[in-house]
Amino acid sequence: MSINAQFNSWHDKAHSLKPEGRLFIDGDFSAAVSGAVFQSINPATGAVLAEVARGGSDDVDRAVRSAAKAFRAGVWSRMIPRQRMAVLYRFADLIEAQSEEFALLDTLDMGKPISEMLTVDVPLALACLRFTTECIDKLQGSVGATANDVLSYVIHQPLGVVGCIVPWNYPLLMTVWKIAPALAAGNSVVLKPAEQSPLSALLLARLFIEAGGPSGVFNVVNGYGPDAGRALALHPDVAKIAFTGSVEVGKLMMTYSGQSNLKKVTTECGGKSPHVIMADAPDLAMAADWAAMGIFGNQGEVCCAGSRILVQREILPEFIELLRSRAETSYRPGDPLLAATGMGPLVDVKQQERVLHYINIGRSAGATCITGGGIPAGLEGGAFVAPTIFANVSNDMAIAREEIFGPVASIIAFDSFEEAIATANDTNFGLAAGIWTADLGKAHRFARDVEAGMVYINSYMNGDMQFPFGGWKESGNGRDKCMDALNSYTQSKSVWATIGC
Numbered sequence: 001m002s003i004n005a006q007f008n009s010w011h012d013k014a015h016s017l018k019p020e021g022r023l024f025i026d027g028d029f030s031a032a033v034s035g036a037v038f039q040s041i042n043p044a045t046g047a048v049l050a051e052v053a054r055g056g057s058d059d060v061d062r063a064v065r066s067a068a069k070a071f072r073a074g075v076w077s078r079m080i081p082r083q084r085m086a087v088l089y090r091f092a093d094l095i096e097a098q099s100e101e102f103a104l105l106d107t108l109d110m111g112k113p114i115s116e117m118l119t120v121d122v123p124l125a126l127a128c129l130r131f132t133t134e135c136i137d138k139l140q141g142s143v144g145a146t147a148n149d150v151l152s153y154v155i156h157q158p159l160g161v162v163g164c165i166v167p168w169n170y171p172l173l174m175t176v177w178k179i180a181p182a183l184a185a186g187n188s189v190v191l192k193p194a195e196q197s198p199l200s201a202l203l204l205a206r207l208f209i210e211a212g213g214p215s216g217v218f219n220v221v222n223g224y225g226p227d228a229g230r231a232l233a234l235h236p237d238v239a240k241i242a243f244t245g246s247v248e249v250g251k252l253m254m255t256y257s258g259q260s261n262l263k264k265v266t267t268e269c270g271g272k273s274p275h276v277i278m279a280d281a282p283d284l285a286m287a288a289d290w291a292a293m294g295i296f297g298n299q300g301e302v303c304c305a306g307s308r309i310l311v312q313r314e315i316l317p318e319f320i321e322l323l324r325s326r327a328e329t330s331y332r333p334g335d336p337l338l339a340a341t342g343m344g345p346l347v348d349v350k351q352q353e354r355v356l357h358y359i360n361i362g363r364s365a366g367a368t369c370i371t372g373g374g375i376p377a378g379l380e381g382g383a384f385v386a387p388t389i390f391a392n393v394s395n396d397m398a399i400a401r402e403e404i405f406g407p408v409a410s411i412i413a414f415d416s417f418e419e420a421i422a423t424a425n426d427t428n429f430g431l432a433a434g435i436w437t438a439d440l441g442k443a444h445r446f447a448r449d450v451e452a453g454m455v456y457i458n459s460y461m462n463g464d465m466q467f468p469f470g471g472w473k474e475s476g477n478g479r480d481k482c483m484d485a486l487n488s489y490t491q492s493k494s495v496w497a498t499i500g501c
Ligand code: NAD
Pocket: 165, 166, 167, 168, 169, 174, 192, 193, 194, 195, 223, 224, 225, 226, 227, 228, 229, 230, 231, 233, 244, 245, 246, 247, 248, 249, 250, 252, 268, 269, 270, 271, 302, 303, 304, 403, 405, 431, 470, 471, 475, 476
């Protein structure tokens, strides 16, 4: 099919889409108790996509009561593992069958290119759900070495009601990273999507019921963070909050836990990740490809974006040129419904203003803007920002210290390997780090010494379901994907049985 035919077909599909906007509580859709709604806006055009029920504390309370009732009844929490697996495998199959609808919903809601939805977000969400489902009957307890007349064992049980609070940058994927392990472990879930991207979660909830999931086990309450999100995090009958979002709100989650019932809190927060390019990089063109993807992919709205690119001084001019050419060709902003588009709009006008503000700060601080630096010509009707590269950045500038969460690369020159590690670690964040070098010793010394939860050698933002995803320092304390994630949605129970001799 030609690109123009694809363009028309995605636009036709978008026109015929009728997104559901009500809350999903106790197995059914309903309006908010208050009757309030908010609008979901397409950031590529500014058009209203849907009216969405704006949940508040009453709705959160309804959802938590339904979730707690289902949990206590054991309809899911005590379901035989193989049966729970069958439901979740069916759930994955139904999501796969609706891949195009999920792709359209997230693209229209938050602006990412539809091609990325179809090749990244949807397949990775399915991989997570299927991996986690496979693990359900692999969870094991242990038996202690005790005296002969005692049997001491430890079992892992679900926590109860889990509140999942997620961001807008990968609406489907970040949601599945939370709900898949929470549900797999036998918990009931109340999900609070980001207000900027409320729609795909509602389709997910409907498909869970279609797959045979019991009512009340998976609830979705859309609404604003300080209303619905806060009410969920403060709720006394919620056993855990699984949070992905900004550092600022991640800290609030800990406070809410202390102000309520000391619920468990796992946080996946922001980053300012260093991507180090040594002069002995095995393939500088490939390093530039990955560096470009690491900061311009998904409009730079990526928690582990390699937003600080540390380049050894002797290859600086060559590398800047390679990165510039990629920014200007592969990541040219455009209509996200066009299959060939490499970069869509930012999530909304507020985020656009934030990114433009940082670009101004970079210029005022004396950094050199190599390319981009504003709204691309002809795209003034949407929340677009051109991929932007700053050179002559020093690590104390705001554009090197603060998370911009947009397509802005800060290039910092260094001379020695030791200087690169010191600069890499000179940050409050610790999510990801990357290094390009042909020297194995240096690569592994970097991996050992860099303060980050994830390290990539000669690639960036890579990994599979075995690879735990999470950070150090202010980037949070949680781990998504992998068995670690599943375990974090259980609690251990130690049993000491006196059995006689
Ligand atoms: P955000 O912190 O503003 O919002 C995240 C969620 O928290 C949303 O659902 C929001 O409604 C809710 N929220 C906001 N204020 C709240 C409050 N007072 N009480 C309760 N809930 C509240 O973040 P965002 O702008 O949606 O997402 C961008 C951030 O997410 C970036 O910092 C990014 O790095 C981070 N992120 C991290 C990861 C990771 O795995 N580490 C992944 C994706 C995004």
